[in-house]
Structure formats: structure tokens, C-alpha cells
Amino acid sequence: MNNPIPYGRQNITEEDIEAVVSTLKSDYLTQGPKIDEFEEAFAAYVGSKYAVAVSNGTAALHLCALALKVQPGDKVITTPITFAASANCVRYCGGEVVFADIDPETYLLDIDKVRQLLENAPKGSYKGIIPVDFAGRAIDLEAFRKLADEFGLWIIEDACHAPGGYFHDSKKEKQFCGNGKFADLAIFSFHPVKHLASGEGGMVTTNDQELYEKLLQLRTHGIVKDEKRYKNTPSFANGLEKSQYSILDTQDYPQWYMEMQELGYNYRLTDFQAALGSSQLKRADDGLEKRRAIASRYQEAFENKNFIKGQSGVIEGHAYHLYVIEVEDRLGLYNCLREHKIFTQIHYIPCHLMPYYQDLGWREGDLPVAEQYYKNCISLPMFPTLRNEELDFVIDCVKNFYQR
Ligand SMILES: *Cc1c(COP(=O)(O)O)cnc(C)c1O
Numbered sequence: 001m002n003n004p005i006p007y008g009r010q011n012i013t014e015e016d017i018e019a020v021v022s023t024l025k026s027d028y029l030t031q032g033p034k035i036d037e038f039e040e041a042f043a044a045y046v047g048s049k050y051a052v053a054v055s056n057g058t059a060a061l062h063l064c065a066l067a068l069k070v071q072p073g074d075k076v077i078t079t080p081i082t083f084a085a086s087a088n089c090v091r092y093c094g095g096e097v098v099f100a101d102i103d104p105e106t107y108l109l110d111i112d113k114v115r116q117l118l119e120n121a122p123k124g125s126y127k128g129i130i131p132v133d134f135a136g137r138a139i140d141l142e143a144f145r146k147l148a149d150e151f152g153l154w155i156i157e158d159a160c161h162a163p164g165g166y167f168h169d170s171k172k173e174k175q176f177c178g179n180g181k182f183a184d185l186a187i188f189s190f191h192p193v194k195h196l197a198s199g200e201g202g203m204v205t206t207n208d209q210e211l212y213e214k215l216l217q218l219r220t221h222g223i224v225k226d227e228k229r230y231k232n233t234p235s236f237a238n239g240l241e242k243s244q245y246s247i248l249d250t251q252d253y254p255q256w257y258m259e260m261q262e263l264g265y266n267y268r269l270t271d272f273q274a275a276l277g278s279s280q281l282k283r284a285d286d287g288l289e290k291r292r293a294i295a296s297r298y299q300e301a302f303e304n305k306n307f308i309k310g311q312s313g314v315i316e317g318h319a320y321h322l323y324v325i326e327v328e329d330r331l332g333l334y335n336c337l338r339e340h341k342i343f344t345q346i347h348y349i350p351c352h353l354m355p356y357y358q359d360l361g362w363r364e365g366d367l368p369v370a371e372q373y374y375k376n377c378i379s380l381p382m383f384p385t386l387r388n389e390e391l392d393f394v395i396d397c398v399k400n401f402y403q404r
Pocket of ligand 1: 083132160
């Protein structure tokens with residue numbers, strides 16, 4: 001009998017362990033040099049100017065929503081076929097989530113549905129769009145940018161599934177997920193099922209310096225430690241007598257001085273997690289290659305099979321966090337694979353049908369394409385250390401189930 005085969009699995013090498021251990025022996029457990037190293041290497045990897053490491057992908061989303069000043073009542077559009085955090089970040093700020101349906105071919109947020117929503121609402125009611133590079137397929141952000149500009153919206157790209165993914169823009173140039181060219185902000189997660197693991201961890205990338213500085217501040221309690229940006233002016237600058245000086249200053253700002261200027265959070269990543277992330281990043285391209293090879297095998301094995309109603313396929317630039325197939329009798333297949341210790345997963349139960357969002361008024365029938373997709377979808381094992389024998393076993397089990 002085979003070992004259990006999950007749908008995704010992290011890969012920790014001796015080199016990773018060494019990187020963590022050496023950080024544990026260093027002077028910094030958090031807020032040290034490993035954070036800067038990881039941020040620089042990650043920004044270089046995705047092609048963005050700036051990167052901000054945070055405690056997880058959900059914190060990354062929350063910081064983005066805060067930096068873009070989502071207010072109670074602001075409407076933001078996202079896809080229902082995503083992890084709930086993509087939508088929840090809007091709710092953290094009191095905004096309203098509006099789900100738009102997906103494209104049945106790409107499984108990504110359907111730009112035509114988004115346009116319909118925008119055109120049918122009074123101008124200014126929507127503030128932003130959160131497209132997701134679902135399963136690792138890069139969404140055409142150039143098209144979304146055009147649409148967003150038409151309506152004055154911002155874009156947060158949820159690129160958790162797609163480090164290393166890209167699409168070709170209208171000039172046939174590769175645009176990597178999270179490169180900051182079209183989205184205002186992009187976010188990644190380093191949860192163990194994702195491409196890179198740091199235990200928990202996340203990253204925001206951007207090309208916008210102002211947003212970058214805002215994110216740094218919000219990541220650490222809203223605290224500023226930069227004389228040029230202080231809000232309390234020293235008393236002498238206001239022409240006061242020494243006896244009238246505020247207790248906050250003497251002659252000048254003392255060394256210990258800092259200001260909490262807005263309500264921030266502690267969303268920092270630790271240095272040993274950053275060391276693990278950096279170490280994993282060195283193997284990112286190898287992992288991507290392996291994922292793409294696995295996708296090719298699935299595609300070939302299931303091409304022209306009548307039990308397959310749709311599949312992720314072989315798409316250039318796809319980062320293959322997931323390999324999704326759509327099948328008949330999905331529950332039967334899921335249970336049969338479980339009996340063979342192949343633990344597949346369903347991505348995702350449509351977000352709008354979660355009780356929390358149903359309480360906000362969403363109902364079955366609201367997003368028919370996403371709901372139809374959900375009935376048939378199943379994510380097959382997809383991770384770089386999946387061995388060829390295991391892959392063959394998965395493929396055989398799927399085929400045998402339908403050929404009984
Ligand atoms: C994993 C994931 C998140 C959240 O990341 P965490 O690090 O688990 O908080 C957000 N969006 C998507 C699409 C994800 O897959």
C-alpha cells in the first residue's frame with residue numbers, strides 16, 4: 001500500500017534547516033537583517049520595486065485594505081472562487097464585498113461581469129477590485145487596470161497561488177504576478193501548502209513608494225521613527241519659552257522619541273521565518289518547473305477523456321499551485337481516491353455561500369458559473385516532490401474509477 005499522497009506538501013531541505021538554525025543563533029529573532037534580505041530577494045524574484053514581509057497572507061490583505069483606506073460602506077469586487085481571506089480583508093475595514101462570477105474556461109474573475117457591475121452602479125460606489133491568480137493562473141491585469149482606471153478603482157492582486165506565474169501583455173511582454181506594473185498592491189502567502197513555506201508568512205509587493213511606507217508603518221503599530229515625518233512639532237519651533245515647553249520635547253527630539261500616528265498592528269514576520277523563506281526562494285524556479293511537468297502529465301493523461309469536463313490544462317505562465325479537473329460524480333471520485341490514500345481537496349466552496357456571507361444577503365443562484373464549477377471541481381495532488389510513481393498511481397486511480 002502506498003504512502004498517503006496529499007494535494008500539496010511543503011519541502012524542507014537540510015539547507016533550509018541550516019538557514020533557520022543559524023538565524024536562531026544570531027542576535028535577531030525578529031526585525032533583523034533576514035527580513036530585509038527576504039524582502040529584497042522576493043521583490044527581485046517577482047520584479048517589483050518594494051516588498052514588505054508580514055506574518056501571513058491574511059495580514060498582507062488586511063494591510064493592503066488599510067493602506068488603500070477602505071471605509072465602512074465602500075464596495076469592493078472579488079471572485080467567489082478563492083480562499084475566504086481575499087474577501088474578508090474588505091470586511092475587516094467595514095467595506096462591502098461584491099462577488100462577481102468567474103469565467104468558466106479560466107476559473108478566474110470574469111472581467112465582463114465586473115464591467116457590468118460597474119456600469120450598472122452610480123459612479124463612485126465601487127472603490128476597488130481584488131482579482132485572484134486562482135490555482136496559479138495569472139489573470140490579465142492589463143485589462144483589469146484599464147477597467148479600473150475607467151472607474152477610478154484600485155487593484156489588490158491576490159497572487160498567493162502564483163509566485164513565478166506570468167501572462168503576456170498586449171505588447172507580448174511577460175508580466176509576472178505581483179510585479180506591481182498593473183496592480184497597486186499584490187499579496188503572497190507562505191503557508192506550507194503554497195509554493196514557498198515559512199510556517200506562516202506573507203508578503204506585499206508594490207511599485208508605489210507612498211503605499212510602501214504606509215505598509216511599513218501599519219505593520220508595526222502605526223509607529224513612525226523618522227524625524228522628518230513627526231507630527232508633534234518641538235515647542236521651540238513654535239516660539240515658546242522654555243518654561244512652556246511640552247513634556248514631549250526638550251531642545252530637540254530625544255533618542256527614544258517615536259510617534260504612533262495611526263492605528264496599526266503587529267503583523268511582523270520573524271527573522272527565522274524570513275531565513276526559511278529566503279532559503280526556499282532559491283529553489284522556487286526548480287519547484288515551478290516540476291509543477292509544470294506534473295501539469296503536462298495530467299493534461300496528457302486526461303485529454304479527450306469523456307469523464308473530464310474541464311481541466312487546468314497546459315497554459316504558459318501558469319504557476320500550478322493547484323491542478324484542477326472538473327468531473328462527473330466528483331464525490332464518488334473523491335471518496336475512491338481517499339480509499340487509495342490520495343487526499344485531494346476542493347478549491348473552493350464558493351465564498352458567497354459561506355454562512356457568514358449568506359448572512360449578508362448572498363444566495364445560491366447568485367453566481368451560476370462559480371456554482372456550476374464547484375459541483376464538479378477537484379484538485380489533484382500537485383507539489384514538486386510528488387514522485388513519478390505517485391503521479392502515475394493518481395492518474396491510474398482516476399482512470400480506473402471512470403472505467404469500472
Ligand atoms: C492562502 C491564501 C490566503 C491567505 O494566506 P494565509 O497566509 O493563510 O493567511 C489568501 N488568499 C489566497 C488565494 C490563498 O490561497
